[in-house]
Amino acid sequence: MNVLRNMAILAFLALPLATLLQPDACAAEMKKATSIDELATMYDSSGCKTCHEGIYNEWEQSIHSRSIFGTGRTAATIKTTVSVGLTGWLYSGVKKPEDVQVRHLMICAKCHLPQLAEATDDVAKEIVKNAYIYTDPKASDEARDKAVAQLSKVNIGCLICHQRNAITHKWVDGFPEKDTVYGFKDGPHADAAHPKMKQSRIMDESILCGQCHGLGPNLELENPSQCATLYASYNMAYRAEGGQEKCQECHMKKSKLGHNMQSYRDPGMAKAAVDFKVEALGYQWRDGARMVPQALVKVEMINRAGHGIPDG
Amino acid sequence: MPIPLQLGRGDKMGRGPYEKSGILRDSSLPPNRPVNESFEIPFPAEFAKQDGKDVTTILDHDMTIEVELMYLPFGTKESGQFTWQKVTRKVSIEKGGV
Numbered sequence: 001m002n003v004l005r006n007m008a009i010l011a012f013l014a015l016p017l018a019t020l021l022q023p024d025a026c027a028a029e030m031k032k033a034t035s036i037d038e039l040a041t042m043y044d045s046s047g048c049k050t051c052h053e054g055i056y057n058e059w060e061q062s063i064h065s066r067s068i069f070g071t072g073r074t075a076a077t078i079k080t081t082v083s084v085g086l087t088g089w090l091y092s093g094v095k096k097p098e099d100v101q102v103r104h105l106m107i108c109a110k111c112h113l114p115q116l117a118e119a120t121d122d123v124a125k126e127i128v129k130n131a132y133i134y135t136d137p138k139a140s141d142e143a144r145d146k147a148v149a150q151l152s153k154v155n156i157g158c159l160i161c162h163q164r165n166a167i168t169h170k171w172v173d174g175f176p177e178k179d180t181v182y183g184f185k186d187g188p189h190a191d192a193a194h195p196k197m198k199q200s201r202i203m204d205e206s207i208l209c210g211q212c213h214g215l216g217p218n219l220e221l222e223n224p225s226q227c228a229t230l231y232a233s234y235n236m237a238y239r240a241e242g243g244q245e246k247c248q249e250c251h252m253k254k255s256k257l258g259h260n261m262q263s264y265r266d267p268g269m270a271k272a273a274v275d276f277k278v279e280a281l282g283y284q285w286r287d288g289a290r291m292v293p294q295a296l297v298k299v300e301m302i303n304r305a306g307h308g309i310p311d312g
Numbered sequence: 313m314p315i316p317l318q319l320g321r322g323d324k325m326g327r328g329p330y331e332k333s334g335i336l337r338d339s340s341l342p343p344n345r346p347v348n349e350s351f352e353i354p355f356p357a358e359f360a361k362q363d364g365k366d367v368t369t370i371l372d373h374d375m376t377i378e379v380e381l382m383y384l385p386f387g388t389k390e391s392g393q394f395t396w397q398k399v400t401r402k403v404s405i406e407k408g409g410v
Binding site for chain 1: 313314316320326328329330331332333338340341343344345346347348349351352353354355357359365366368370375377381383385386394396397399401403404405406
């Protein structure tokens, strides 16, 4: 009886201990970044370049490497999200740019900078401040360059896909661990900061990309936003109709772009995405007694991508 | 392209991602389904009556047609368009005939 009682006590004590040791609980207790610089350090991928130089160079050419600045349009849209959206809505709690908190900016950051969830509101304010400077026509070139440089420090780097977002079903596969990089194999990893390597079950699955390249409105947010509807199109219009390929097969492998994942801006991707056939015929249409010379142009387009075009 | 519905209600298009929540209509090219378009383009010609009959004078019997598939992610056609595909065709109208 005593043995049973002791086991029960041990189990009772072990449960909260196990909860404390859950990686998500540890992550929640981690110190949050208080500046863009700190957040950049927290997700610094520059060390990956030592061994994966080719891949790193590919990634540097991708839009992922400047996901919060983008081509400039992303930074400008962050500004209008605040100036047109947040400050214009009665119940947002944002009267001026300085009022923006992480929860407000997750409208954009859910995909453009998901690690913002691990930062304080100071980082959200810093991003907004720099987006305003970048779009201010009165800002000096020097100030604008500084803003661009600051916004370009944070991005969808290696550790987003290969750690933070490498596991979608955390109750099934466990929570991503900070000392681990996720890829196709289990084993040691020659990096002091990330000495472990584990298999991610979704590394070559479309759902990895679908976390950001969207289903449509992000209804889990207090005030939903919507950029991309691509993963919805992939599921409902491509896979549902018998399409077999995954995002990585076209955007990384067949295109030979690797980690420089591009879409229409790459000439090869643009060409491969759409069959474009044009036939033209000259003839004279008889409109009563009048002959009317005209050309008939027939265009057939077949989208060979695994999703609607365009989308994002 | 997917034309977003403002705040997921009513009949207005949303513009910024912060106000989009749904699709109003979709003009994108769906995967693996042919989309056909046809265009009729008049040749330059003059039309007149001679002795009570309609007479057509074709000013140019040859036409070069450029067909361009464009994507306009942002801005105007002049500033922001992206040419996806471009095809040139030459078309001729027969000279003479009955």
